[in-house]
Amino acid sequence: MFARIYGAATLGVDGLIISVEVDSSNGMPSFDIVGLPNASVRESKERVRTAIKNSNMLLRAEKITINLAPADIKKDSPGLDLPIAIGLLSAQGTIPVDNTKGCLFTAELSLEGNLCGVHGVLPMVIKARAEGFKKIFVARENVNEALLVEDVEVYAPENLSELMMFLNGQDVLKPATKIDTPPSKIIALPDDFSDVQGQYMAKRALEIAAAGGHNVLMVGVPGSGKTMLAQRVNSILPELTPEEALEVTKIYSIEGKLGLDGGLIKKRPFQHPNHDASAAAMIGGGTIPRPGQVTLAHHGVLFLDEFPEFQKSVLEVLREPLEERKVTISRVNATLTFPSSVMLICAMNPCPCGWYGDPKHECRCTPNEIRRYTRKLSGPLLDRIDIHIRVPRVEYKDLSSKRKAESSAVIRERVSKARNIQLKRLQPYKMFCNAQMNHALIEKFCPLTDRAEDLLRMFYEKKHASARSYDRIKKVARTIADLEGMDNIDNIHIGEAIKLRNDFDLDML
Amino acid sequence: MSQETKDLGVSGESFAETYLEGAGWRIVAKNYRIRSAEIDLIAERDGLIAFVEVKTRRSGRYGRPAEAVTLRKQQKIIAAAGMFMQGAEYMGRACRFDVIEVFKSNGEWCLNHIENAFEVH
Numbered sequence: 028m029f030a031r032i033y034g035a036a037t038l039g040v041d042g043l044i045i046s047v048e049v050d051s052s053n054g055m056p057s058f059d060i061v062g063l064p065n066a067s068v069r070e071s072k073e074r075v076r077t078a079i080k081n082s083n084m085l086l087r088a089e090k091i092t093i094n095l096a097p098a099d100i101k102k103d104s105p106g107l108d109l110p111i112a113i114g115l116l117s118a119q120g121t122i123p124v125d126n127t128k129g130c131l132f133t134a135e136l137s138l139e140g141n142l143c144g145v146h147g148v149l150p151m152v153i154k155a156r157a158e159g160f161k162k163i164f165v166a167r168e169n170v171n172e173a174l175l176v177e178d179v180e181v182y183a184p185e186n187l188s189e190l191m192m193f194l195n196g197q198d199v200l201k202p203a204t205k206i207d208t209p210p211s212k213i214i215a216l217p218d219d220f221s222d223v224q225g226q227y228m229a230k231r232a233l234e235i236a237a238a239g240g241h242n243v244l245m246v247g248v249p250g251s252g253k254t255m256l257a258q259r260v261n262s263i264l265p266e267l268t269p270e271e272a273l274e275v276t277k278i279y280s281i282e283g284k285l286g287l288d289g290g291l292i293k294k295r296p297f298q299h300p301n302h303d304a305s306a307a308a309m310i311g312g313g314t315i316p317r318p319g320q321v322t323l324a325h326h327g328v329l330f331l332d333e334f335p336e337f338q339k340s341v342l343e344v345l346r347e348p349l350e351e352r353k354v355t356i357s358r359v360n361a362t363l364t365f366p367s368s369v370m371l372i373c374a375m376n377p378c379p380c381g382w383y384g385d386p387k388h389e390c391r392c393t394p395n396e397i398r399r400y401t402r403k404l405s406g407p408l409l410d411r412i413d414i415h416i417r418v419p420r421v422e423y424k425d426l427s428s429k430r431k432a433e434s435s436a437v438i439r440e441r442v443s444k445a446r447n448i449q450l451k452r453l454q455p456y457k458m459f460c461n462a463q464m465n466h467a468l469i470e471k472f473c474p475l476t477d478r479a480e481d482l483l484r485m486f487y488e489k490k491h492a493s494a495r496s497y498d499r500i501k502k503v504a505r506t507i508a509d510l511e512g513m514d515n516i517d518n519i520h521i522g523e524a525i526k527l528r529n530d531f532d533l534d535m536l
Numbered sequence: 537m538s539q540e541t542k543d544l545g546v547s548g549e550s551f552a553e554t555y556l557e558g559a560g561w562r563i564v565a566k567n568y569r570i571r572s573a574e575i576d577l578i579a580e581r582d583g584l585i586a587f588v589e590v591k592t593r594r595s596g597r598y599g600r601p602a603e604a605v606t607l608r609k610q611q612k613i614i615a616a617a618g619m620f621m622q623g624a625e626y627m628g629r630a631c632r633f634d635v636i637e638v639f640k641s642n643g644e645w646c647l648n649h650i651e652n653a654f655e656v657h
Contacts, residue, residue: 053630055617057656088632088652 030117034110035151039363042154049114054090062095082140106133106145144168146283225425238445239506240460247418253374262435296327316356321367548592573616
């Protein structure tokens with residue numbers, strides 16, 4: 028007999044509904060899975076058969092053919108175990124076919140017959156709702172994640188026999204409700220800006236960057252607090268909006284990186300790849316492309332410490348995601364686009380020994396060494412970074428000062444206020460911060476006062492700046508004006524933006 | 537192969553045959569042979585065809601009898617079964633592959649019937 032059951036897999040950051048067709052008929056006993064299963068799906072044959080046997084059900088020895096449609100996409104979800112098992116049982120007449128209408132199954136099976144959680148349940152359920160499925164069957168581990176989607180009934184049977192009883196109408200199964208998990212006992216020390224003494228300039232720059240979502244390059248001597256500052260940027264960023272949170276949670280769901288409670292991610296991601304990262308690790312890759320660091324940092328911060336130590340090729344691949352806010356990975360098997368709207372923060376020393384430009388220490392590098400060190404950072408890449416700042420050594424009086432520096436909460440309030448202004452202004456264009464504005468929008472939303480106009484013209488002519496840097500300066504000035512709640516951009520805003528762009532000029536080296 | 541071993545195999549097969557008949561099976565063919573492929577017993581019960589490979593051993597010294605039904609042996613049985621199922625009277629019938637292990641020690645016989653022991657790969 029024939030049966031068709033629906034399961035799901037993931038493709039990129041979206042779910043994909045898989046129709047599992049099972050035919051079981053007389054003939055030489057065999058068990059074949061067709062429709063481009065990968066290793067984990069092909070192995071499901073053994074798991075499913077054993078799970079059914081251990082649930083005290085009998086599978087007749089027949090010629091069994093299973094087709095996974097659409098047949099041209101490689102299936103890589105072990106979550107297809109459950110639909111295959113249900114399909115087999117309905118094809119052999121154990122479950123009435125009508126009882127599985129409008130149902131979607133996604134869970135891995137243990138040999139014992141228990142349902143186990145899988146990755147990517149959130150995008151699968153979102154897709155399932157869009158395609159009109161009413162009942163979703165998942166493992167208990169995935170309940171909270173599946174419940175993030177409204178208007179579907181989520182069921183979480185413990186094991187295969189419980190599910191069988193339900194589908195046969197012998198037993199009732201209540202729709203699952205949110206499972207509360209005990210809060211973790213580990214007390215996380217919150218990173219707060221008040222931990223960093225001094226560095227007023229850098230803090231101001233990071234506040235502006237956070238307010239407008241601008242990219243930042245920090246150049247400074249070793250031990251001046253660049254890493255500490257960057258790690259605290261998250262604490263001054265506003266919480267994710269509900270739509271942003273859903274996007275981020277989808278990505279983490281696919282990567283299997285959701286926490287135990289499987290709820291919505293509210294905190295902005297902070298990705299901090301080591302400098303030996305490969306290009307594929309950075310932007311994503313693999314035969315079926317998987318998201319890389321820029322995607323995992325979506326709507327959050329991507330922090331590249333020791334910026335020039337990264338391979339040049341790795342840095343250059345960042346150009347497209349920084350500009351487009353999405354990254355397209357093309358491989359033979361699939362071309363996928365991942366979102367990558369990140370705030371890039373880079374930190375570096377000015378030279379290999381680290382002390383170039385410090386008033387007290389002597390730099391031991393030759394001009395050639397310094398050139399070689401900074402040459403890795405190409406013009407186009409640096410051009411995409413709106414704010415370049417210098418982070419000098421902290422003075423002793425600042426370090427030992429008893430006066431506590433401003434806390435993150437206070438700064439976050441100002442940042443949120445500025446972000447709200449931008450959100451209101453940019454909502455019609457589906458953008459949410461100044462850094463995303465294109466040239467046309469910059470023209471539209473960055474009205475300069477006459478004084479500001481003069482200043483910008485002077486700078487542009489004197490420095491022979493690029494057209495892109497002209498736009499970038501206006502964007503940063505827009506953010507500074509937003510922080511002050513001003514509609515027009517005045518000369519002090521332009522002045523600060525110019526200063527932030529050129530505080531540390533790499534060409535000086 | 538010594539004559540003694542051959543005789544052991546033949547008597548093992550007839551022991552399995554008696555057992556199957558006792559269990560309600562009708563023996564359809566014995567030593568069904570197509571070229572180099574052979575099936576020891578083909579039995580039928582309630583419309584189900586069973587292709588049975590009988591393995592007889594005097595001791596466990598060389599592993600369980602069923603382990604001797606190697607992949608290659610299975611493929612031969614499958615090939616022969618395929619030919620057998622082509623016959624008009626059997627086409628489209630349900631079938632399966634069984635292995636019967638027969639032990640003979642100190643003149644005593646015992647038997648282990650493994651139903652659905654393998655399938656077409």
